[in-house]
Amino acid sequence: MPAPGAGIVLGWEDPCAKCEEVLQPFLDRELDEDERAEAERHLDACGYCRKRYVFEERVRMFVRQAVVEEMPPGLKAKLSALRTPL
Numbered sequence: 548m549p550a551p552g553a554g555i556v557l558g559w560e561d562p563c564a565k566c567e568e569v570l571q572p573f574l575d576r577e578l579d580e581d582e583r584a585e586a587e588r589h590l591d592a593c594g595y596c597r598k599r600y601v602f603e604e605r606v607r608m609f610v611r612q613a614v615v616e617e618m619p620p621g622l623k624a625k626l627s628a629l630r631t632p633l
């Protein structure tokens with residue numbers, strides 16, 4: 548029985564080993580037809596990977612948008628402040 552609260556911090560279920568193996572190439576469209584079908588089957592069956600997938604897709608969308616759209620100066624300053632090493 549999992550410890551109470553385990554996995555709740557990120558709102559995800561148990562991490563899945565398949566996730567790392569399948570999700571990145573799937574997101575990067577690097578899979579052939581068979582591998583892609585297998586990845587889709589896994590996403591259907593695995594709640595963890597499905598959430599990861601939705602999350603990663605959102606991150607990618609955000610990154611694409613951030614590149615295209617000019618960032619507000621306030622946010623830009625905030626981000627570069629975060630990047631400054633301590």
Ligand SMILES: [Zn+2]
Binds near residue numbers: 589594595
């Ligand atoms: Zn999975």
